[in-house]
Amino acid sequence: MSNSKYNYDENSETWPYFAITLVGVLVIPSTVSSISSLFAKETKNTNGAITSTFKPLTFQLIKKFQSKSKASKLFNARNLLLVIGWGILLYLGNYVAHKEIESTAVLFDPFEILGIAASATDKEIKSIYRKLSIKYHPDKLSSSLSEIEKQKAEETFVLINKAYKSLTDATTKENFLKYGHPDGPQAITQGIALPKFLIESQGTVLVLAYVFVIAILLPFIVRYWWNNVKSYTKKGIRTETSTMFVEKILNYKPTTLLTPITILAWISESEEIKEALPKLPQEDIVEIFIAHCSRQMGFLAKEQDKLNAISKVPVLVNGLLDLACHFRNSEIALACIETLRSVASAVPLSGIRKQQLLQLPNVDSKAVEKSSISTLGKLFTLSEEEQKKALGIESSASLKEALDVASSIPLLKVLKAQFVVPGEDGVPPGSIAHISVKVMIKSAKHHGVVTFRTFPEDKFHEEETFETLRDPFKMLKDQPDLPPAFAPYFPTSMKTQWTSLLAIQKDGKLVEQPATTTNLDLSNLKLSPEEFKASLKDKGKDFVIGTIKIPLTQPAPPKEGNYEFRLMIKSNNYFGTDLDLPLVMVVKNPTEKVNEKIYEVPAPSDDSIAGAMAQMRGEPVSTSGDEYFDSEDEEELVEADGLGLDDEDDDWSDIDTDTDDEEDQEDPKEK
Structure with missing residues (x-):
């Protein structure tokens, strides 16, 4: 029968390494994930960030909520397990570092056994062998030695013989050099890498x-x-909530009036909101959202619970927006964006169209409703007293605070928009295109009309390289990240973003999923009104042009023709910064370039000797009057060169923005 006795790692030579590997595989990746989420890079207050000392009535409650949220990320069960795991890992590492390994494998060194140097000659080897043989020979041992000492001496004598043969005998020496031992291959001990005390x-x-x-x-x-x-979708909402949103979209009737209150009512039925406010019915939850947008405290629930529910609104709205775009419903998608920025800026959800002023701090909603002013641009054309009256602000300090925020809100002005196919002059049928929009960021305090003609043509040129052809969106990463949005009433930090929607002009149905813009240069906001006017006269010398690119997942139509679309670029955070413009995709087969064979030898003339020889061989010849171009062809070529489309003639009069033309006029106070 075979021996059923197992060998265990009694000397702890192997199992600590196995334990370190096992614990490390679990602890290290989890630690990296926790640290990256805990110390996620927050957008710094640069690149046009709005700095304000304004503190709403809920400021302390919001600070408390933010501190509690950060603490919950640090002190939780997962991090506790990670601490325990690192404790075990450090203990095992310290144990291995200070463990003296007692190797069971004996290294056979004939020179060490004989006590000679590795450079010893054969004569020296034989001499020392004779001396040691006489000393340790079993027949020469003293009778006074104990049995243990005699046994040890006999083992030493055997080693001496093996060492001598390893250095002198050819066969034994070959085994030693090949296997490391004069007896040839040694037995390999196999065991279980677990300590014996476990069994x-x-x-x-x-x-x-x-x-x-x-x-x-x-x-x-x-x-x-x-x-x-x-249980969660890619957008971070629960599958039950997603299913409920799909039912709402499918059951929605276009004849029904859709408002941000409707969107908030849908969101109040989500599992996330029910979990945050479990004891409240849907009607009360909607009232909480309305009170937040009206900048009122409310008493239907604890403030921390309300802030927790409000903080979940952006994720839910974005999930609903994604589903609405999937079903090509532009009305619901636009209502989602309207709801998102109303909640972010705490702007009333009523039907009045003065959100541009209501998003500012310190304003009185009743005074704004009575005012005839509705845009930020018009606000900066008024005198200080008129501004106070329009906003319902009494003190000059509060007015300055509101105007500072108003002048820091980035307004978009479109300069050029087109469909682009990398490496092509136009849009061939079936190609994959994207939309490139050149915009300029300006402030409401900047007066003056900025158009495509303001800038030289090279300002809009994009150099085509191998990298840009492979990834046309790479250049967007060179633009600065957008800063956090000014949202003092919202419980968490929000990043400034624009969402782009592309719809068919004919029926308004969306054709793509929403595209988000998170990189734009806002340095134009730092220009004073005087610097803005000076740069406007100097061909936009100090202006920075931004680029928005919208990817298209669907190929261009297979047939040539003009296809009309509507591009909507909506701000997720502010009112008055939207773009709504018509866009035409001209699908046309690329024109074949004329291949001028300038290096070919022309056919010989028929009145020459070479021509006569060519005619005899049956080769083509030219008549004496042939030229590359006759006079009529040359005339047509000149006329064709004189025709062309000037990009500056593009008319963007159909563009709809949230700002009136009045804000682009000169300030009457400066006249």
Whole structure:
């Protein structure tokens, strides 16, 4: 029968490394994930960020909520397990570092056994061998030695003989050089990389704990993780909420009036909001949202619970927006964006069209409703007293605070918009195109009309390289990141963003998923009104032109023709910064370039000797009057060169923005 006795790692030479590997595989990736989420890079207050000392009535409550949110990210069960895991990892590492390994494998060194140098000659080897043989020979040992000493001496004598043969005998020396031992290959000991105490009686508890972790706890964790993954969509909302949104979209009737209050009513039915406010009915939850947008405190729930529910609105609205675009419903998509910025800026959800003024701090909604002013641009044309009256502000300090915010809100002015196919002059049928929009960021305090003609043509030129042809959106990363939005009433930080929607002009149905713009240069906002006017006269010398690119996943139509679209670029944070413009895709087969064969030898003339020889061989010849171009062809060529489309003649009069033309006129106060 075979020996059923197993060898265990009694000297702890192997199992600590196995344990370190096992714990490290679990702890290190989890730690990296936790640190990256805990210390995620926050957008710094640069690149046109709005700095204001304004503090709403809920400022302390919001600060408390933010501190609590940060603390919950740090002190949770996951981080506690990570601390325990790192403790085990450090203990094992320290144990391995200070462990003196007692190797069971004996290294056979004949020179060390004989006590000679590796450079010893054969004569020296034989001499020392004779001396040691006489000393340790079993027949020469003293009778006074104990049995243990005699046994040790006999083992030494055997080693001396093997060492001598390893250096002198050819066969033994070959085994030593090949296998490291004069006797040839040695037996390999195989065992289990576990400490022996685990299989002894006192290790039963540890074995049971191991079985519990591997067979019960680990499958439970994997199942729990997988259920969480399946229960959330890519947009971060629960599948139950997504299903409810789909039902709302499918059951929506175009004849029904759709407002931001309708969107908030849908959101109030989501699982996320029900979990945040479990004791409130849907009507009360909607009232909480309306009170927030009206900048009122409300008393229907605890403030921290209300802030928690409000903080979930952007994720839910973006999830609904994505589904609305999937079903090509532009009306719901636009209502989602309107709701998102109303909640972010705490702007009333009523039907009045003065959100540009209501988004400012310190304003009185009743005074704004009575005022005839509705845009930020018109606000900067008024005197200080008229501005106070229009905004319902009494003190000059509060007015300055509101005007500083108003002048820092980035307004978009479109300069050029077109469909682009990398490497092509136009849009061939079936090609993959994208939309390139050249915009200029300006402030409401900047007066003057900025158009395509303001700038030289090279300002709009994009150099085509191998990198840009492969990734036409790479240049967007060179633009600065947009800063956090000014949203003092919102409980969490929000980044300034624009969402682009592309619809068919004929029926208004969306053709693509929403595209988000997160990179734009806002340095134009730093220009004073005088610097703006000076640069306007100097061909936009100090102006920075921004680029917005919208990817298109669907190929261009397969047939040539003009296809009309409507491009809507909506701000997620501010009112008055939108663009709405018509866009025509001209699908046309690329014209074949004329291949001028300038290096070919022309056919010989028929009245020459070479021509006569060519005619005899049956080769083509030219008549004496042939030329590359006759006079009529040359005339037509000149006329064709004189025709062309001037990009400056493009008319953007159909563009609809949230700002009136009045803000682009000169300030009457400066006349």
